[in-house]
Every structure is written in structure tokens, then in C-alpha cells.
Amino acid sequence: MSERSEPSTTAPKARLLTGDRPTGPLHLGHLLGSLQSRVAMQDSHECFLIVADLHTLTTRPERERIAELPRNVRAIVLDLLSVGIDPSKSTIYLQSGVPAVYDLAILLQMLIPASHLRSLASIAQMAKIAGVDDERMSLGLLGYPVLQAADILMARAQLIPVGGDNLAHVEIAREVAQLFNEMYADVFPLPEGQASRVPMLPGIGPDGPAASKMSKSAGNTINLGDPAEVVAQKLRTLSGSRLRAFIDALFDDPAQAEAMSAEHRAGQLSDAAAHEQLIQATEALLAPLRERRAAFEADDGLIEEILVDGTIRAREVAYATLQQVREAMGLEPLWKGLIDVAERRALARKKPY
Amino acid sequence: MSERSEPSTTAPKARLLTGDRPTGPLHLGHLLGSLQSRVAMQDSHECFLIVADLHTLTTRPERERIAELPRNVRAIVLDLLSVGIDPSKSTIYLQSGVPAVYDLAILLQMLIPASHLRSLASIAQMAKIAGVDDERMSLGLLGYPVLQAADILMARAQLIPVGGDNLAHVEIAREVAQLFNEMYADVFPLPEGQASRVPMLPGIGPDGPAASKMSKSAGNTINLGDPAEVVAQKLRTLSGSRLRAFIDALFDDPAQAEAMSAEHRAGQLSDAAAHEQLIQATEALLAPLRERRAAFEADDGLIEEILVDGTIRAREVAYATLQQVREAMGLEPLWKGLIDVAERRALARKKPY
Numbered sequence: 001m002s003e004r005s006e007p008s009t010t011a012p013k014a015r016l017l018t019g020d021r022p023t024g025p026l027h028l029g030h031l032l033g034s035l036q037s038r039v040a041m042q043d044s045h046e047c048f049l050i051v052a053d054l055h056t057l058t059t060r061p062e063r064e065r066i067a068e069l070p071r072n073v074r075a076i077v078l079d080l081l082s083v084g085i086d087p088s089k090s091t092i093y094l095q096s097g098v099p100a101v102y103d104l105a106i107l108l109q110m111l112i113p114a115s116h117l118r119s120l121a122s123i124a125q126m127a128k129i130a131g132v133d134d135e136r137m138s139l140g141l142l143g144y145p146v147l148q149a150a151d152i153l154m155a156r157a158q159l160i161p162v163g164g165d166n167l168a169h170v171e172i173a174r175e176v177a178q179l180f181n182e183m184y185a186d187v188f189p190l191p192e193g194q195a196s197r198v199p200m201l202p203g204i205g206p207d208g209p210a211a212s213k214m215s216k217s218a219g220n221t222i223n224l225g226d227p228a229e230v231v232a233q234k235l236r237t238l239s240g241s242r243l244r245a246f247i248d249a250l251f252d253d254p255a256q257a258e259a260m261s262a263e264h265r266a267g268q269l270s271d272a273a274a275h276e277q278l279i280q281a282t283e284a285l286l287a288p289l290r291e292r293r294a295a296f297e298a299d300d301g302l303i304e305e306i307l308v309d310g311t312i313r314a315r316e317v318a319y320a321t322l323q324q325v326r327e328a329m330g331l332e333p334l335w336k337g338l339i340d341v342a343e344r345r346a347l348a349r350k351k352p353y
Numbered sequence: 354m355s356e357r358s359e360p361s362t363t364a365p366k367a368r369l370l371t372g373d374r375p376t377g378p379l380h381l382g383h384l385l386g387s388l389q390s391r392v393a394m395q396d397s398h399e400c401f402l403i404v405a406d407l408h409t410l411t412t413r414p415e416r417e418r419i420a421e422l423p424r425n426v427r428a429i430v431l432d433l434l435s436v437g438i439d440p441s442k443s444t445i446y447l448q449s450g451v452p453a454v455y456d457l458a459i460l461l462q463m464l465i466p467a468s469h470l471r472s473l474a475s476i477a478q479m480a481k482i483a484g485v486d487d488e489r490m491s492l493g494l495l496g497y498p499v500l501q502a503a504d505i506l507m508a509r510a511q512l513i514p515v516g517g518d519n520l521a522h523v524e525i526a527r528e529v530a531q532l533f534n535e536m537y538a539d540v541f542p543l544p545e546g547q548a549s550r551v552p553m554l555p556g557i558g559p560d561g562p563a564a565s566k567m568s569k570s571a572g573n574t575i576n577l578g579d580p581a582e583v584v585a586q587k588l589r590t591l592s593g594s595r596l597r598a599f600i601d602a603l604f605d606d607p608a609q610a611e612a613m614s615a616e617h618r619a620g621q622l623s624d625a626a627a628h629e630q631l632i633q634a635t636e637a638l639l640a641p642l643r644e645r646r647a648a649f650e651a652d653d654g655l656i657e658e659i660l661v662d663g664t665i666r667a668r669e670v671a672y673a674t675l676q677q678v679r680e681a682m683g684l685e686p687l688w689k690g691l692i693d694v695a696e697r698r699a700l701a702r703k704k705p706y
Contacts, residue, residue, distance in 0.1 A: 053684075054459070057460070058463060061463040061464060061536070063536060063537055063682070066682055066687075067683050069683065069687050070687050070690050070691075073687065073691075094687075094688070094691070096684050096687070096688070097688055099452065099455075099456055102452075102455040102456040102458070103452055103455040105455075105459055106407070106458055106459065106493070106500070107410070109491065109493040109496055110410045110414040110492075110493035110494075111414060111491060111493075112491060112492050113488060113489050113490060113492070114491065114492045115487070115488045115490070117492060134468070135466060135468045136466050136468075137466060137467055137468070138462065138463050138464060138465060138466055139465050139466070139495070139496055139499060140459070140463035140464075141463075141467075142492070143462055143496070146492060147459070183414070183415065183416060184416055300701070301694045301695055301697055301698025301699075301701070302698065304690075304694035304695045305695040305698050305699070307691055307695075308692060308695040329416070329419055330416060330419035330422065331419065331422075333423070334419075334422050334423050334426065334447075334449070335447070335449070335450055337423050337657075338447070338660055338661050339657075341654045341657035341658075342654055342662075344654055345653060345654025345655065345657070345658050346658070348653070348654070
């Protein structure tokens with residue numbers, strides 16, 4: 001007690017949780033928008049990366065869509081590993097493989113007014129993209145932010161890097177956590193959203209009003225798994241302001257990017273010349289990914305093992321949180337009380353007199 | 354194969370599920386409205402009796418209310434045993450002790466439009482009784498019928514005796530079951546609601562506009578655990594049409610009840626004389642309950658043991674159903690596929706060459 005201890009190297013790191021719905025392969029927009037920063041934060045944070053298959057059910061519950069999950073889930077784990085997520089540092093896990101999350105979601109649903117959720121633009125947007133009109137929107141879609149809150153809170157995560165349109169959901173998680181802590185006991189750290197810092201990458205294709213954002217649903221992506229020649233071919237479709245948006249996003253040095261953009265705008269840099277520079281910059285990013293991807297793919301069963309191990313790890317964390325939640329609410333004492341009395345009775349029966 | 358077998362005595366009985374929210378002691382209205390028929394159906398049906406503690410959270414999530422659950426849960430199990438529910442025939446279980454129900458509820462939420470639930474009068478009524486205005490209604494309360502559907506469907510129950518105001522919820526369960534069977538596989542029998550046949554019993558107290566129904570929330574009940582003198586005292590508060598409603602409900606013989614009612618209406622049977630006959634009829638019902646109640650209470654830990662054993666039995670049933678659900682949806686193949694590959698890898702590593 002006489003000396004202050006050295007700054008401990010084993011001090012617990014803040015938990016971070018983020019992830020993806022397994023609806024298709026990850027692309028260059030994901031890499032620049034979130035994957036690079038995930039890799040960078042692996043050492044400073046304890047990272048939980050969720051493969052959010054249950055969230056896909058909120059807009060795609062059809063059997064055929066669920067049948068696509070095994071392939072999509074595997075693809076996303078491989079994408080994560082290829083960008084440099086290290087499973088010895090980060091926990092990659094399958095949402096539907098962590099049963100405690102269902103319990104937590106149902107319990108948290110008791111705390112949040114349905115009207116708060118109905119007013120979220122993000123939910124209306126998801127419904128619109130899925131082609132679901134308001135009358136047919138499922139309770140599951142309305143409850144999406146609460147299921148997401150359960151994911152975040154089960155990990156007791158503090159930092160939640162998200163796309164800008166998802167910050168409102170982290171706010172819901174924070175609101176629920178705050179309310180829970182006030183009503184029952186101080187169980188949850190309050191999660192903070194962190195919006196991606198990179199400007200949105202437009203989609204490939206010639207300049208025009210459509211597809212201002214690279215997205216799976218628009219089918220205008222450069223996927224992380226695309227071979228070099230496909231990437232080059234896709235980049236060569238760019239022109240005008242969209243081409244310049246790529247330049248801005250892909251060159252690390254802002255001065256260089258700005259100079260190139262200005263030259264292109266002034267007609268001093270041709271599309272073709274800009275394409276070649278873009279291809280070079282993109283390949284500098286993607287070539288190492290392809291190498292890691294090939295190595296993981298060659299190691300039969302490794303991807304599945306990593307996901308299974310991560311899910312088991314997430315289960316342990318989730319179960320521990322659920323126990324705390326049940327304890328704080330009084331549900332655990334209820335059950336424990338019953339068990340204790342029943343056990344005492346069983347013991348008493350064994351006594352001869 | 355040459356002869357038709359005798360009608361088998363081991364043919365599986367249809368499952369029945371019904372139950373109560375543990376918000377206070379059961380009363381005479383419950384006895385006449387549903388408990389007597391539960392006892393009668395114990396031999397013809399496989400009965401699941403849910404003590405629906407999670408449902409209380411939809412309107413009473415506060416910690417103080419949850420702290421009342423241990424006492425209320427025990428009281429309701431004792432009430433059930435006292436009316437003649439036989440734990441060797443019927444499964445009495447605690448809803449929050451069956452984790453598979455949470456999973457199932459979340460999965461079923463993906464199938465039901467939120468707008469269907471918003472239009473239910475029963476939900477608005479529950480919110481009103483709980484003093485919750487529309488803006489503050491929790492997602493949990495909106496989802497109440499889906500949680501109830503999960504209870505019903507996890508037991509693969511076919512017959513659901515309910516109070517009339519709850520038939521709409523069985524319809525939701527039926528709708529969800531039908532949709533699930535169409536979308537994925539024929540997992541669920543379609544549940545049928547069965548409304549209580551006995552007319553609603555009014556509350557005690559003198560005749561008047563208020564408290565036309567005996568209910569815990571109105572505080573106008575004759576509880577099954579009330580001592581004889583308390584019951585008599587409460588019955589003596591009745592007069593007018595409410596007194597006659599008691600006569601109609603309590604005398605098994607309709608002719609006798611009708612004659613008595615007519616005499617009372619005509620002023621030929623005094624309130625006091627009617628009270629004595631009512632007291633006698635009520636005691637004929639309640640005296641055997643008191644005897645069984647005393648016996649169960651004297652056997653230390655028996656009530657808890659019965660509830661724990663029932664909950665463990667319900668868990669097994671629920672888990673088996675959940676496995677079928679996950680299999681049908683494709684979630685189990687997803688997880689199983691990962692496990693299989695990961696296990697093959699683990700095995701391959703053990704081989705020397």
C-alpha cells in the first residue's frame with residue numbers, strides 16, 4: 001500500500017463491438033470506412049466483431065435467404081481475416097450462436113417505448129430498401145435496435161464504431177443501458193458510437209445521379225476478394241466527380257489527392273491516367289489482403305474453427321452479463337430461491353431422522 | 354399387420370396450455386372461469402400451466418414489482434395445487450426458467466407485422482390498466498402476444514383455454530404458427546383458443562356501476578385462500594343484480610339458480626337468506642381447497658419442488674421445439690455446418706500423417 005503500482009500492462013482494455021450483417025462480400029467502402037480502423041484498434045481495445053445473422057432475418061426471413069447464410073457468413077469471416085483481423089486479439093462470433101442475446105433482447109424490450117423506435121429514420125430506411133411497406137413491417141424489424149442493444153450490452157462494450165446512419169441505434173442502446181442502470185443496478189457501461197471518419201465511397205460505374213454510395217444492394221462494389229484484373233476493370237468505369245471521390249478516398253496523402261483532383265478537374269489529368277494511378281493505389285491496399293486470404297483458405301477448416309471458437313468465447317461473456325442482468329432485475333433470486341428450497345427438501349428426505 | 358389394434362391407452366393426448374400472470378392470489382372468478390375446467394381436463398389432455406412472470410414485466414418492470422414475484426409465484430402454485438391440479442398429470446412451470454422461449458419469441462417476431470399488434474384492443478386495454486399512455490408503451494408490451502405465442506408454440510399446444518379478452522392473442526399465435534409452417538416446415542400444430550364458458554363473476558361489494566368483474570386490480574375478490582369467515586363476510590356485502598349473478602354462477606343446477614334469482618328479484622328471498630345459501634354453496638367449493646392447501650403448505654419445500662420439476666420438464670419440451678424451429682429455418686444447419694468443419698479440422702490435426 002506504500003507505493004503506487006506501475007501502470008499495469010494487464011489493465012483491462014475498453015471493449016469495442018462492431019460488425020456486419022452477412023448479406024454478401026465486404027467491399028472497398030467497408031475497408032476504408034471501417035475495416036482499416038478495426039485492425040488499427042485491435043491492440044488498444046478488446047474487439048468483438050459480430051457476424052449479425054439474426055439481423056438479416058428482420059428484413060430477409062425467407063428460407064431461401066437463410067439458406068444463403070452459410071456461404072455469406074464464411075465469406076465475411078474470411079474478409080475480416082484477410083484485412084488483418086487477428087483472432088488471437090479479436091473475437092469474431094456468430095450472433096445466432098449466442099443464446100443469451102435472445103434473453104437479453106426480450107428483457108430490454110420491456111424498457112424501451114415502441115414509439116421511440118417507430119420514429120427512427122434508420123428503420124424506415126431499412127424497410128424501404130427491403131421493399132417492405134409500413135403495414136407489413138415486422139415486429140422484429142421495429143425491434144432491430146433493441147436486438148442490437150442486446151449485442152452491444154451483452155459484451156458490455158464501450159465503443160461502437162458504426163456507419164453514420166447507425167449512430168441512432170447506438171443512442172438507443174445507450175438509452176436502454178442508462179434506464180437499466182437506473183431501474184435495477186449499475187450493470188452496463190454506457191456505449192458510445194463512433195461514426196466512420198472516411199467520406200463515403202461512391203459506387204463504380206460512370207458518373208451520374210444513381211449509386212452515390214458503394215453498396216451491396218446497389219451492386220456497384222469493388223469486393224475485397226475481387227482478383228486484380230476485375231478491380232482494374234471496375235476502376236476504369238469511373239469518370240467525373242466519382243473518379244475524384246475515389247482519388248480523395250484512396251490516396252493517404254491529402255495534398256497529393258487534392259493536387260490530382262484539381263488536375264483532373266482542370267482536364268490536365270486524363271481519366272485513363274487517373275485510372276492507372278487509382279489501380280496502383282488500390283492494389284497497394286488489396287494485394288496483401290489477397291495473400292492473407294489465400295493462406296486462410298488453404299488451411300482447411302481454419303475459418304470455421306475461428307468462428308466457432310469466437311462464438312464460444314462470446315457465449316461466456318454473454319452468459320456472465322445475462323447472469324448479472326437477471327441478478328439485478330431480481331429474476332435470478334426468484335429462480336435461485338426456488339432451487340434452494342427444493343434442494344433443502346431433497347436433502348431433508350435423505351436424513352434418516 | 355392383420356388385425357387392427359385396440360384403441361391404445363398410450364396414444365398421445367392433445368396438449369393444452371394455459372396459465373396466469375403471478376400478480377396476486379387467484380380468486381373465485383378464476384375458479385369458476387377456468388380452474389375447474391383445468392382440473393377436469395387433466396385426464397383428457399397433457400396440461401402445461403404457465404406461471405407467466407415475464408408477462409408481468411410488460412407492464413410492471415419496476416424492481417419493486419419484480420421483488421413481489423417470489424411470493425406471488427409461490428402463492429399461485431399453491432392455489433393451483435389447492436384446486437386439484439395434480440403435478441403428476443400437469444406440468445406447472447415458471448416462464449422465465451425456460452430460456453428457449455426467449456429464442457423462439459425473437460425468431461417469431463420476425464414474422465408478425467407490428468401493425469397487427471398495434472391494432473389489438475387487448476394491448477391498449479392492458480396499457481390503460483397499467484396507466485401507461487400510448488407514447489410510453491414498451492416494445493415488450495406491444496410484443497406481449499408474440500411472447501405468448503412463443504409459450505404456446507414451444508409446447509406445441511393445441512388447446513388454449515383463455516379468458517374471452519385473450520382470444521385475440523391465441524389468434525396471433527395461430528397466425529404466426531401458420532406462417533411459420535408455410536415459410537419453413539410443418540413444425541407447429543395450430544393452436545385453438547377456448548373461451549371460458551362461465552359468465553364473468555362480478556366483484557364483491559354492494560350493487561353499483563363499478564367493478565362489474567371480479568378482478569385483482571379492482572380489489573373486489575374472494576380469494577381461494579380466504580378463511581371461511583372472511584368469505585362469508587365478503588358474500589354478505591352483495592345485493593341486487595350482483596347478488597343474483599353470484600347465485601347464477603354458484604349453483605350448479607340452473608333450475609335451482611333461476612328459481613332463487615326469481616324469488617330474490619320478486620322480494621320473496623331476502624338478501625340475508627340468499628347470503629346464507631350462497632355462503633353454503635361457496636363453502637362446498639372452497640372447503641376441500643382449504644384442506645389440500647393446508648396439506649401442501651405443511652410439506653416443507655413441496656411447492657418449490659413441484660415448480661422446479663415442472664420447469665425442468667418444460668425446458669426439455671421447449672428445447673426440443675426450438676431445435677426443430679432452428680432446423681426448419683436453417684439456423685441449425687448453419688451452426689452445425691461450422692461445428693462439423695471445425696471438428697474435422699481438429700481430428701485431422703491429431704493424425705500423425
